[in-house]
Amino acid sequence: MQDQFIKMDSIIKVYPPDTLALDDVDLAVEEGEIHSIIGENGAGKSTLMKVLYGMTPPSGGEVHFRGRKVRFATPREAVASGIGMVHQEFMLIPSYTVYENVILGAEPAGRFGTLRHADTKPKVEELVDTYGLTIDIDSRIGDISVGAQQKVEILKLLYRDVDVLIMDEPTAALTPQEAGELFARLRGLNKAGKTIIFISHKLDEVLELSDRITVMRKGRRVTTVDNRGLDKAELARAMVGRDVVFSVEKMPASPGEIVFEARALKYVDENWVTRLEDVSLDVKRGEIVGIAGVEGNGQYELVQLVTGLLPAESGQVFIGGHDVTGEDVMARRKLMCYVPQDRKVSGSAQNMSLVDNAIMTHHRLNPQIEDRCEALLSSGRCRAFTSRLVEDFGVLAPQLDAPISSLSGGNQQKVVVGREFMLDTDFILLDQPTRGLDVGSIEYVQKEIVRRRDAGAGCLLISADLDELFSLSDRILVMSRGRIVAELRPEATTREEIGEYMLGAKEPQEAWRVREGIAK
């Protein structure tokens, strides 16, 4: 009865108030296979696994494991039965060491709960060696790389002796090389007898790794197929329901004058670590410049310096020819617009209404929404402005007064993008503009960016999604360790080459090498 290993029947899940996340889903996973679940954001793949893992109870349906009906009330029960999950957002305590994170919840304790590490530490070391995880178990989580943190999550599960590993979008924050290492590790674990369930929306990965693939769309299971001679386009169509265009169509760029320039930017953080060193770049009217890099290599600091949220240690920023180096955020916004990385934290106030979110920055810069008295805003004009935004940017919004949190992620991002683009500036800064969005919204936002470019704006695009960078950018700059190390044209390079520059595996290009002996 091989196919009775994991069996989920007619699972229904409703999130209050009325989101139907899973609509009568069936799933069967065979022992010892690598089974992938694909679907776009919001398809329900993570939710299905959360139900299996006991993180959230199903609203209807049954789960069977090893032939017996089970209902895990907590992840702990699932782990005790042998099913473990590595989450997309790591569940680690930053100030604790690797070892402490591994034992948390299953600590070795003596009388009155006093901790005793004598036997357990060697056991954890042994696991590290057996599975080739190469990490120092005494290092602090906050100090190690994202790839290493993922190894810790896997180690947590191995320590608890699981047979099934659920990986939720594991390559989201990894470079191509690290992703390759992960796949090798997963194959190794699979050979050692572990069953792997792999959740992703990246078709290439899924085709490379899996034995069988389940496709989900809008909370339903569309199909389950063996991975034998599968066509990427077929899969994509099953995922989205229509033909998917894999790259945005755009005309070649015809760049004009420079609308943005950074000269020798340097930033040192509060721990005396230099995060940006001698970064210079420019963006011209009518082009999209992409910045690639592993998160934490200076992109965040670059964005903060350009927007004015952090002061530079040295260097200058020019927008539209003006030196804005000493200017504050609002002054710079007259010349640039900024779509931040985190729409929920930086891009909006979740509890405020749609209107209140839409008028930010416009409240000082846009005289159209003022009242007769200049210090006041006109409620009627603000609403009219918001209605125009909703219409022009295709936002599906119930009411203008509803809190913005009632909108889907994609629609919220459209509000943010719309608000910023309506500032109508020549320079646009975008940081992960399509992260976490469904395919339809991704397409829309990307098309808007290209439209702006064609209308004469210069765009600086920072993205962890190499597909997006390749699709949108006219030029790609690679950042590593706080410096720019390469400039490439998408048609003249590969993802692997970019990955090598990102990791520092390849020497910086001639033009970007640090010049010895020349005073800065």
Add this chain to the structure above:
Amino acid sequence: MKKQVLPALIGIVVALLAGLAILWAQGYPPLQSYAALFSYSLFSKFAFFSTLDKATPLILTGLSAAVGFGSNCVNLGQPGQFLIGAMAVTAFGIAVDLPAGLMIPLSILVALAAGACWSGIAAGLRRRFKMDEFITTLMLNFIADYFTLYLISGPMLDRRMYSPLTPMTNPGAWLPIWNGFGSAFLVAVAAFAVVSVLWNRSKIGYEWRAMGQNPIFSRTGGCRNDSAYLGAMLLSGALAGLAGGLMIMGGMQHRFVKGIGANYAWDGVMIAIVANNNMVATGLYALFFSVLQTGAMGMELETSVPSEFSLVLQAIVVLFVVASRESTRMLINNIAAELRMRRARGRDKGMGDGRHASNG
């Protein structure tokens, strides 16, 4: 709007019922006590004017707290700002003797400025030294308390009296009382109107609200959080100071007495909390709390329930309204979720495409 009114009503009703239960458990006649409570606060001209009189400081301290909390400034220094405002008006009213037409507006300004200065200390410490204003405003309360006590026991003592208090201020600084109606209430209403417009309609008000909801969002959008913070703190302190000043300018005593203002400042904090920093709700709750406090004295007369019972009732109202906000929201969401799920199940049952019936 409906989403806010419903939980508020539920909370108030439940709290009043709880109060009834407490009274009954202690052997007091519950309904008679409540009847006395409301009749002594609303159902006669004298009662109603007394309620409005008590509402005056409550509205202002409530506004002070609403502006503070709504902007993400933790101003818990209303008690101290209240006292400093009252003291400043007293000192001014004793030292300066001008006709009412000048004295009254000047006194109001003095009260505003004094309160703003006191909150400004905490704001300055926060800006300059990054000191948490939560602690500094609290500590400044005690310092203001002892400082004013020193003044009225020593340099400003009225030596003809037996307890620590100051001489009366000059008559120019007295706010008129027309047939039992204290005009100080009008000052509070005027302040309410100005602050409401400022808060809801002005550009700086928008920045305060945005900063209150998400300071990262407001900063990223270009708002100057630092100056907005200072402005909100100063306004908050000014309003509390005005509340204190009106205590001296209004009423009959016109002196700074030990213990003046009792609990008004902390009541204002609670009012803002239960009103969720909404301007209109703040005004309404201020009136409601005034009804409770004014009526409680009558209740003591009629049925001997100690008047401090109103404090207990206030706190229960706050707890229940706030809890009911959350649980009503959760309850409504859960009900909607249940309905959605039934719809999903029903649809699949009706399809009859071979899927097995969902477990009932």
Add this chain to the structure above:
Amino acid sequence: MHLMVEMIRSSILSATPVLLAGLGGAYTFHANVFNIAMEGMMLIGAFTAVAGSYFSGSWIIGVFSGIAGGLVAALVFAIFVVSLKTDEFVTGTALNMLALGGTTYSLRQLFHVKGAFMSHAIQSMPRWNIPLISGIPRVGPILSGHPFIVYVSILLAFVVEWHIFGTRYGLRLRAVGEDARAVDSVGVSSDRIKAQAIIASGVLCGLAGAYLSLGYVTLFSENMSNGRGWIALAVIILTRGRPMGLLLMSLVFGFFDGLGLSLQGTMIPPQFTQMVPYIATIVALYFYSREKRAAREGE
């Protein structure tokens, strides 16, 4: 010399309520629960302790009543904050108001007085003369003869230090404070740990209140906690919730409190000497913030 002894003695006496409340607050601090209700819990504990001792004639019952009072207040706080998920700041403030109003109301209800309640029927805590130590010439008079809770609280500081930093529970407690979701994901209920921390703080604050009304003095007066809950909060922030640091810092504050008392009778008006502990808190906060800023700017 005699003055020195007196000052140290009074420092220890004044430090004890702050220490106890601080130890309780350390639990909520590490669990990342914003507990501003310590002032209220202490006040309730002070009242119930006096009531218990008065009606039973025994200080033991009084102490347990004080603990029970703090415990009940903490339960209310926990129900609202953990189960109903109300905002911690709001609930804590409301609880403080309830404590103030409730104890004043009950003062009139039960004892029919306003302001303060004193009576010979209230049995106060015994003082302990530690046999060996009281003999030592210089140190004896300083360390011996305090209400027994003083010694209990010093012992508790060591116990709590071990509990939070050396046991399984402590590891989970601090983890909840950093990332509650991560703790839930390994199957440990972060809600339960938060509730336990709140209850621990209630017990210890109740004990602090009992000390105030049965040990420090023997009476209950309106609002007798008088800001010590806030000072405890400040001390927790300054010491980052480490019990050993709390032990030290609360002594420092006790010193300032006592300083105020001993300056009375000098030229300085009494109201100014009473301000001393509060000014000291602001000054301490200044140094703490400066150190944090300095670390950031790399001075």
